[in-house]
Amino acid sequence: xxxxxxxxxxxxxxxxxxxxxxxxxxxxxxxxxxxxxxxxxxxxxxxxxxxxxxxxxxxxxxxxxxxxxxxxxxxxxxxxxxxxxxxxxxxxxxxxxxxxxxxxxxxxxxxxxxxxxxxxxxxxxxxxxxxxxxxxxxxxxxxxxxxxxxxxxxxxxxxxxxxxxxxxxxxxxxxxxxxxxxxxxxxxxxxxxxxxxxxxxxxxxxxxxxxxxxxxxxxxxxxxxxxxxxxxxxxxxxxxxxxxxxxxxxxxxxxxxxxxxxxxxxxxxxxxxx
Amino acid sequence: xxxxxxxxxxxxxxxxxxxxxxxxxxxxxxxxxxxxxxxxxxxxxxxxxxxxxxxxxxxxxxxxxxxxxxxxxxxxxxxxxxxxxxxxxxxxxxxxxxxxxxxxxxxxxxxxxxxxxxxxxxxxxxxxxxxxxxxxxxxxxxxxxxxxxxxxxxxxxxxxxxxxxxxxxxxxxxxxxxxxxxxxxxxxxxxxxxxxxxxxxxxxxxxxxxxxxxxxxxxxxxxxxxxxxxxxxxxxxxxxxxxxxxxxxxxxxxxxxxxxxxxxxxxxxxxxxxxxxxxxxxxxxxxxxxxxxxxxxxxxxxxxxxxxxxxxxxxxxxxxxxxxxxxxxxxxxxxxxxxxxxxxxxxxxxxxxxxxxxxxxxxxxxxxxxxxxxxxxxxxxxxxxxxxxxxxxxxxxxxxxxxxxxxxxxxxxxxxxxxxxxxxxxxxxxxxxxxxxxxxxxxxxxxxxxxxxxxxxxxxxxxxxxxxxxxxxxxxxxxxxxxxxxxxxxxxxxxxxxxxxxxxxxxxxxxxxxxxxxxxxxxxxxxxx
Numbered sequence: 001x002x003x004x005x006x007x008x009x010x011x012x013x014x015x016x017x018x019x020x021x022x023x024x025x026x027x028x029x030x031x032x033x034x035x036x037x038x039x040x041x042x043x044x045x046x047x048x049x050x051x052x053x054x055x056x057x058x059x060x061x062x063x064x065x066x067x068x069x070x071x072x073x074x075x076x077x078x079x080x081x082x083x084x085x086x087x088x089x090x091x092x093x094x095x096x097x098x099x100x101x102x103x104x105x106x107x108x109x110x111x112x113x114x115x116x117x118x119x120x121x122x123x124x125x126x127x128x129x130x131x132x133x134x135x136x137x138x139x140x141x142x143x144x145x146x147x148x149x150x151x152x153x154x155x156x157x158x159x160x161x162x163x164x165x166x167x168x169x170x171x172x173x174x175x176x177x178x179x180x181x182x183x184x185x186x187x188x189x190x191x192x193x194x195x196x197x198x199x200x201x202x203x204x205x206x207x208x209x210x211x212x213x214x215x216x217x218x219x220x221x222x223x224x225x226x227x228x229x230x231x232x233x234x235x236x237x238x239x240x241x242x243x244x245x246x247x248x249x250x251x252x253x254x255x256x257x258x259x260x261x262x263x264x265x266x267x268x269x270x271x272x273x274x
Numbered sequence: 275x276x277x278x279x280x281x282x283x284x285x286x287x288x289x290x291x292x293x294x295x296x297x298x299x300x301x302x303x304x305x306x307x308x309x310x311x312x313x314x315x316x317x318x319x320x321x322x323x324x325x326x327x328x329x330x331x332x333x334x335x336x337x338x339x340x341x342x343x344x345x346x347x348x349x350x351x352x353x354x355x356x357x358x359x360x361x362x363x364x365x366x367x368x369x370x371x372x373x374x375x376x377x378x379x380x381x382x383x384x385x386x387x388x389x390x391x392x393x394x395x396x397x398x399x400x401x402x403x404x405x406x407x408x409x410x411x412x413x414x415x416x417x418x419x420x421x422x423x424x425x426x427x428x429x430x431x432x433x434x435x436x437x438x439x440x441x442x443x444x445x446x447x448x449x450x451x452x453x454x455x456x457x458x459x460x461x462x463x464x465x466x467x468x469x470x471x472x473x474x475x476x477x478x479x480x481x482x483x484x485x486x487x488x489x490x491x492x493x494x495x496x497x498x499x500x501x502x503x504x505x506x507x508x509x510x511x512x513x514x515x516x517x518x519x520x521x522x523x524x525x526x527x528x529x530x531x532x533x534x535x536x537x538x539x540x541x542x543x544x545x546x547x548x549x550x551x552x553x554x555x556x557x558x559x560x561x562x563x564x565x566x567x568x569x570x571x572x573x574x575x576x577x578x579x580x581x582x583x584x585x586x587x588x589x590x591x592x593x594x595x596x597x598x599x600x601x602x603x604x605x606x607x608x609x610x611x612x613x614x615x616x617x618x619x620x621x622x623x624x625x626x627x628x629x630x631x632x633x634x635x636x637x638x639x640x641x642x643x644x645x646x647x648x649x650x651x652x653x654x655x656x657x658x659x660x661x662x663x664x665x666x667x668x669x670x671x672x673x674x675x676x677x678x679x680x681x682x683x684x685x686x687x688x689x690x691x692x693x694x695x696x697x698x699x700x701x702x703x704x705x706x707x708x709x710x711x712x713x714x715x716x717x718x719x720x721x722x723x724x725x726x727x728x729x730x731x732x733x734x735x736x737x738x739x740x741x742x743x744x745x746x747x748x749x750x751x752x753x754x755x756x757x758x759x760x761x762x763x764x765x766x767x768x769x770x771x772x773x774x775x776x777x778x779x780x781x782x783x784x785x786x787x788x789x790x791x792x793x794x795x796x797x798x799x800x801x802x803x
Contacts, residue, residue, distance in 0.1 A: 030643055160328050161307055163300050163698060164716075183715070191717040193297055193698050194325045224304040225296075226311060 002051075004104070004129045008076065009049055011102055011126055015074045016040045019100060022074035023060055025050045035060040037073075051076075051104060056218045058084035058173035062094050074100040080114070080216035082121045083249025084173040087214055090256060093176050105129035114217050115139060115230075123252065140231045159202060160194045161225035168219035168229060169205065174212040181208065206232040211240045211256040214248045276446035277410065277659040278577040278646055279305055284444030287402055287409040291319040291341070292416020292426075292793075295326040297698035299414075299450045302576075306412075315406075317399050319344065319391075320416060321693060322723075322765055323758045332399055338693045338763060339680035339794040340389040341417050344396065345429035346677065347385030349377040349436055351400035358404070359438030366665070367435050369672035376674035388677055390760070404437045408444035415452065415695070419792040421681045423784040428673040435670045441661040451576040452702075454566075458574030461630070461647070466498030471628040487627055488611050500788035501527065502781060508536040515542035519596060520563065524552035525703035525771055528779040528790040529746045546599060551705045552771055562593040569595035571617040572639065574647070578657075580634050581644045680794040681782035684762065688744060688796035690728070691763045692778055695793075700769040708769070720751045720773035723765040724799065729755040732801060739802040742766070744795055747777035750802045764799055768792075 001009075012022055017040055026036035026048040033050050035057050058081055064071065077085065082101060088094045103124030111119035112135050120131035146154060169175045169182055181187050181204050188201045195201055206229075213233040220230050241247050244257040279302075288306055296303040303326060310316050310329070318330035327333045336344055352358050353374060363370050382393035403409045411434060417426040430447045434440040440447060451457050463470040473480040481493045499507060505527065507513030516537070527533045537543060537556050545557035554560045568589040574580045589595065594602070597617055604612035614620050618636045625632055630648040638645060638652065646656040661670075684691055699716040700707040707713045722740065734740065740753045742764070751766065751773035759765050768775035780795040 029640070160325065161296070163296050163303075163325070165300070183712075190715060191697075191699060191721070194328060224300055226304070226307055 004107070005049065005051055008051065008102070008104060008128045009046060011128055012038060012046065012049070012074070012076070015100055015102065015126070016043075018072075019074045020068075020071045022076065022102070023057055023064065024076040025055055025057075037064065052110065054078060054081070054110075054216075056084070056171055056173050056216065057081050058088055058094070059176075061085060061099070062088060062173075062176070065094055069095070070098070072098045074102055076102045076104055077121060077124060078104050078106055079118050079120045079122070079249075080116065080214055081173075082123055083118075083214035084216060086123065086249045086252060087174060087212060087256070088176070089252070090259065091174075091176070096252075100126070103127035105131045108132055108135065111135045116217075117215065118249075122250065137234065139228050140234050143228075143231050144235075155199070156197070158227050159197075159199045162195060162199075162201065162227060163193060163225060164195060164201065165224060167222040167224065168227075171218045171222045172209075173216070173218070174209070174214065202227075202229060202232070205229070206236060209233045210236050211244070211246055211248065211258055213237055275448040275450075275577050276440060276661060277443070277448055278579060281443035281658050282410055282446075282448070283309065285309060285314055285408050285410040286444070287315050287317065287406040288412060289317045289319070289399075289403055289409065290326060290330070290412045292418070293326070293412055293414035293450055294320070294322070294324040294416075294695065295412070295414075295450070296329070297325060298452070298696055299576075300698075302412075302450060315402060317402065319399075321760065321763060322695075332395070332402070334391045334395055334399060335760065336389040336391050337760070338691050339420065339683075340677065341420070341426050342422055342429060342675055343380060343385050343388040343677040344391055345426070345433060346377045346380035346675070347382055347389075347391070347396050348400045348403065348433060349373070350380045350385075351382060351397050352404045352436055353377065355397075355401070357401065358436050362435065362438030366438075366441075367670040367672055369674070372674040373432060373436075373672040376676065380677075403433070403439075408442065409437065409439045410445050410448060411439075412448045412450060414450045416793060418449075418787075419789055420794065421782050421784050421791045422678055423789045424786040425673070425675050425678075429675060431670070432672050432675075435672065440670075441659070441663070443659060446659060446661075449576070454575060455573040457576055457578060458572065458580070461574055461578075461628070462624070466500055469627075470624065471630045484627065487623075490610075500783075502783055502788055502790065505533055505536040508539050514540070515544070516540050517544040517546070518553055518557075519546040520548075522547075522551040522553045522703040522705055524556065525768065525774055525776060528776050528781040528792060530774055530776040531747050532781065533776075546596065547705065548593070549705050549709065551703065561599050562591060563599065564589040564593045564595045568593065569597075569617075571595075571597070572621065572634075577646060579644050579646045580631070580639065582636070582639050681791055682745075682780045682794065682796045684796045688798050689762070690797045690799050692742065692744065692766060692775075692795050692797040693759075693763060693793050694766050694768045694775045694779060696769070697767045700767070702769065704769040704771070720767060720770035720775075721754050722751050723756050723759050724753050725757060725759050725761040725763070726755045727761045728764075728799070729753070732799060734801060741800050741802040742778055743798045743800075744778040744780070746779070746781075749773045749775075749777050764797065 016022060021037040021039045024036060024038055025033050027033050027050045033053055035055050038045055061075055085094055089096045101124035103121030105127060106119035111132060115137035117134035119134060121127060182201055187204050215234060217230050220228060246257050306316060316330045317332045318327040319334045319336060320327055321336055321338045382396045385396055386393045411430050413430055420426060434447050439445040461471060468474055469480055469484050475497060476495060481495060485493050504513055523533055524530060543557045544559045545554040546561040546563050547554050548563050548565050566583060567586045570585045571583050572580050573583050601612040601614055621636055625635055629650055633649040633651045633654045634645045646658055649656045697717060699713045734753055739750050741748060741750050766775045778795060778797055780791050782791045
């Protein structure tokens with residue numbers, strides 16, 4: 001057995017007696033990996049414990065908590081999944097007070113697959129595997145090496161492939177709005193493929209990922225048209241860091257900039273034109 | 275498909291014709307796009323500038339109904355420029371001299387006159403396809419739904435054999451099938467002329483084999499009727515009763531005014547469907563069928579890949595699986611051999627009687643996930659690509675074919691070509707998809723496509739409605755102006771009952787396969803208001 005998998009198994013076995021269940025990944029009979037709630041009542045299920053390919057588990061936590069609000073749970077998280085639950089917590093989508101995070105540090109190979117800048121956890125008390133440094137993102141770097149005109153051509157070539165399947169939105173752990181702008185005809189036209197330029201679907205989605213995207217790249221993974229949309233989100237994340245000093249997943253308490261609550265009295269009429 | 279996706283990853287050139295791949299086979303389009311990212315070239319030949327045409331490296335637009343000519347043109351150039359695979363032709367084929375003589379007349383210039391495809395573009399495509407080490411053809415209904423549909427498929431085979439692009443990984447002639455299990459339905463003998471695995475009903479030994487297995491004295495030796503022949507049969511009394519399963523001919527067959535008269539003439543019409551389709555509304559008896567999520571079994575996809583489907587929920591509202599319904603009715607009729615409890619038991623019989631499925635057992639599917647037929651026995655790994663060392667008939671036969679016009683061409687009275695098809699957001703007659711809110715939001719009703727030049731000529735602007743008339747009937751629909759179609763051509767999806775394209779279409783059939791010419795008929799287009 002893989003060393004890291006062995007270590008993860010031991011950690012889970014240690015935590016399991018104290019919780020109602022632990023969210024992790026399990027391989028089924030057909031060899032497919034899916035999220036699973038491991039419980040002490042069914043210890044044999046841990047034989048199927050798996051770690052790769054990864055899966056957008058933050059949403060699994062949200063769904064389980066919706067059905068079982070008080071459950072005491074453990075959850076295996078990679079760096080990106082930890083960032084995912086942290087940001088969902090700040091947007092009141094999950095409650096972390098009853099959750100034990102078990103950090104799973106990514107290997108270099110996994111980090112390179114994800115072009116990940118932070119393949120490690122920051123909050124989990126229990127961790128498995130040795131954390132490694134972030135790796136370069138040749139796709140985004142390649143994009144940045146292009147001229148303005150080349151970039152426009154690049155996006156035209158990429159986005160003509162979009163079949164408007166909504167897969168990127170559906171898989172995204174940070175897409176939890178009840179009403180979605182991508183389904184508002186005023187923003188995104190209907191009934192025609194390829195979607196006309198300007199690419200409103202992808203522009204709106206990019207803006208809505210501002211200070212939300214945790215760079216898990218699940219969107220690119222599910223995209224049937226292989227569109228490297230995480231380039232956009234990554235560049236916007238850089239701007240947010242520069243302008244607001246905010247990075248997703250870093251702190252448990254720091255509110256994202258678009259969630260600033262202005263207390264009464266903080267507004268002042270300045271007489272500027274409407 | 276002669277080939278399957280794992281080996282098609284090796285294709286260097288992909289020639290797509292008559293397939294709106296991203297909208298109709300998005301999963302396959304994904305594979306093709308990934309290949310393009312790795313350097314493969316995509317060629318699309320289609321009368322509409324569809325999404326896959328926009329993604330393609332080279333796009334050629336032919337006039338609808340002129341496909342035989344551009345195929346001949348490509349082969350003309352390949353022979354003229356010595357790009358044919360002479361070894362393959364010599365060792366694996368026959369009839370080459372006739373083909374060579376035939377295509378000699380189809381110079382790129384003459385082909386341009388017939389098809390509208392620029393001569394130099396045709397030459398470019400011929401060179402690209404022929405010179406690559408591994409080129410694969412993908413085709414779909416755009417070339418089969420013609421009175422010359424079978425000949426179009428022969429032309430695909432001609433082109434592949436001429437260049438030796440068949441019988442190897444990354445090559446072949448690959449039809450994209452329209453339903454998840456239409457391949458399986460054909461494999462199981464859901465055709466008027468064959469038993470399972472294409473064993474002809476006209477062959478004595480095939481009949482004897484099935485008579486013995488099924489414990490019946492005499493199976494009919496005559497070829498049965500195709501769909502359109504059955505419809506005519508209802509009208510002339512030759513057919514008394516019809517049992518329609520999972521099909522909606524009231525919308526999907528050509529010239530539906532006529533079809534609906536035929537269906538109403540049936541003495542007994544049974545419709546088995548998940549929803550109350552337009553056809554079901556005409557039925558004497560409706561049998562509620564379970565959906566894919568409510569039943570166990572296997573699907574055989576376009577790659578000939580057999581995979582399990584597993585019941586996720588129990589059938590709702592008293593519906594039953596198709597297998598259960600058929601067995602119950604058969605038993606009620608006193609027929610023997612229908613005592614199946616599970617699809618696995620049916621598969622065990624298939625393993626015995628269907629040589630290409632001989633080794634495709636549930637046990638192996640559980641273990642391996644999928645098997646691609648032919649898979650004759652329990653040790654066989656399946657056959658990812660066909661025709662490796664020889665063709666089914668021995669030598670591959672070239673067919674020398676002249677260009678022939680479609681059955682109905684535009685004239686003064688009906689000056690437009692109508693070509694029908696599908697769009698991303700709905701599936702076939704909308705029996706399922708038009709019940710889904712999110713898809714209805716995308717496309718709530720029928721919109722035809724018309725070239726801006728034609729639109730301004732008939733005075734269309736903004737959101738006007740148009741009246742379309744053919745020799746069969748007329749309807750009113752919304753119109754969208756777009757250069758996706760050429761002047762003189764209108765495109766219309768057939769999903770919508772309120773503007774049903776098949777009111778207009780021509781029921782002329784291909785003489786061999788009896789497939790109707792959905793892709794070309796003549797219509798008049800006028801402002802409706």
